[in-house]
Amino acid sequence: MASALKNLSHYDETTLPSAADLRFGIAVADWNAQITHALYQGCLDTLLKHGAKEENIHMVQVPGSFELPAAARMLAGAHKLDAIVAIGCVIKGETNHNEYINNSVAMGLINLSIAINIPCIFGVLTPNDEQQALDRAGGIHGNKGVEAGATAIRMAALKKQLQQGEKSKIGF
Secondary structure, three states, X not given: OOHHHOOOOOOOHHHOOOOOOOOEEEEEEOOOHHHHHXXXXXXXXXXXXXXXXXXXXXXXXXXXXXXXXXXXXXXXXHOOOOEEEEEEEOOOOOOOHXXXXXXXXXXXXXXXXXXXXXXXXXXXXXXXOHHHHXXXXXXXXXXXXXXXXXXXXXXXXXXXXXHOOOXXXXXX
């Protein structure tokens, strides 16, 4: 669903597991800092709201979105984590650089996630222009950082649930 049709800050809080016993890494790109720092704040606020302890949240900053997979790997090597959130913003611009960066970051994160068995959440905005980014970093379409934080909680809890041998309940 396009974010223009959904508020990125809305989720069903009643179905989100507690984050009290979970550990998170957050890698934040400095490029487009006004946007990425707003996304980080949305993510951090969501984790804390659902019980994550500040001492269990490890944040690093990197120059740009291209460096996010490497930072995620470094975080995983430095801390015992249940999920990692990669936060960035690559605005289209005049060339196709965004396609190369976005694809590289997405593939890097999914490959890392599979290799290290830690959910790596893609919290990277891929807008056509700065206004679209602002709209998704706390503007009219909510905050993708909130969505990324909620996703990190759900995926970390799912991993723990499966490691403990609990069966998933899908509603039937």
